Amino acid sequence: MDLPANDELSDYQYRQLLTKTKCFACVGVSANPLRPSYFVIRYLALAGYRVIPVNPAHAGKTLFGEQVVADLASIPKGAEPDIVDIFRRPKEVPAIVEEALSLFPNLIAVWMQIGIKCPEAATLARSKNVIAIQDRCPKIERQRLFGELRMAGFNTRVISSRLKI
């Protein structure tokens, strides 16, 4: 897909990214059903993505049909993520991105959740032809672009006269 030079993916590019992606690795995910990260992986798993939870504190547990792994290096063969979704503090982001870039040659994107920005890691990812998204949530973007937030009156910015888009 087209590779955006900065954080400003167009809606078309988000749609392409979220359609092409099959597997997420979610770093720093919580096993507490009230935590935002749990909301996100629950949503992504039910939306049909394979979601590999990454968190050393919960390694070995099962979340939404997948075993939690301690780190990116422990992700089994065949479960290499298209997107590494990061729920960790900005200072921990560079190491996660570096590891993701070295482990997964077919990685499409690194995605930092709302409130997380790390321009240095984003630049590094882009230098390797990997999309970098900061301060956004894949759950919100998917809900926005695929009609779900529309049900609650949010401004989805999706305008189309077609039956299917």
Place this chain on the structure above:
Amino acid sequence: MSDGTSYGFDTLQIHAGARPDSDTGARQTPIYQTTAYVFRSADHAAALFNLQEVGYIYSRLTNPTVAVLAERISTLEGGIGGVCCSSGHAAQIMALFPLMGPGLNVVSSNRLYGGTVTQFGRTIHRFGWSAKFVDTENLEEVDAAVDENTRALFCESIANPGGYITDIEALAKIADKHGLPLIVDNTSATPFLCKPIDHGATLIVHSTTKYLTGNGTVTGGAIVDSGIFDWSANDKFPSLSQPEPAYHGLKFHETFGPLAYMFHGIAVGLRDLGMTMNPQAAHYTLLGIETLSLRMKKHVENAEKVAAWLEKDPRVESVTYAGLPSSPYYDRIATVCPKGAGALFTFAVKGGYEACVKLVDSLEIFSHVANLGDTRSLIIHSASTTHRQLTPDQQRAAGADPNVVRVSIGIEDPDDLIADLDKALTAATS
């Protein structure tokens, strides 16, 4: 699919929020006249009730027709999302509800619709809330009115009964300084004339009954969130930043990020206050909003013409329209509402209270009603009606003195409106 953000106002007022119906292809938004919605499974139902998924449960909360209108209005305002409700007054209570609590206050402009002065000045006391009314021309007074129990600033963009344009940016700066949201009632201006979020507003409220519907058919309200306020920056907004017991301890802002205020508006506000808009009302408002820009241009054009004529008439003492170069607020048009000062204003008739009452009774085209923003021209003597519950001081502050009538200029032929006023002024002052 292209990015909706780049489309112009005229396109968005017709298309935003609406898609052809996926089952039937129906092009106009259907009226989904249903109370409840079938769940896909028990898990789906549980997820909806836990707010883990977005979907329709029950029409007190959300409805497909109403949701189209909420998205339409929030898109036109440039917000992140919107919630519709049963009236403009409901919108004000719903907008304040997540922010307020017993002992807390809102600092509000004193240039307001009379009904809001009463709602804020009296009725909300029963919730333990209060309002401090301030003169928004005196920014030091506004700043000094904010105390540790203040949770919001409130104003109208173009204030009812007209003639006043609020310096929204100046109020937003004061709100920012105190870490508070600024709520702007944008009813009289509509997003076609004024975009309060661009001037720093956090939340917008509307009476959709007025220009947005534009045809005087249904009452309704809306709240739009800019999505940019940090509800967790301090401990002032526990409804959004602290665990919500009714949702197993979920924290709205932490969980929903910029969508928090709107989710709270539906999941707590509509759920428990029940001030829901019905889908028929949403339908009429959607029809109206499709022509909003066309109507507002004509409203403004007519208002400028009628106001200029009135100002020159010897039977008229004064005209408050901010679209007249003589208005002290004329210069604000360029920054606050560049497409015009709206179509709502007052004028004072020589002969006082008696002459006003006679004038109102002598008109043939203008209708004597307690409404504004209709295609029809409307007139009301505020002091004896909408602003009747106010003290003389409050009436003066609101621009509703006894010798003043308020007009909402419609989109008829302006020459006919002028002829109607001419005839009635003669009757009133002879």
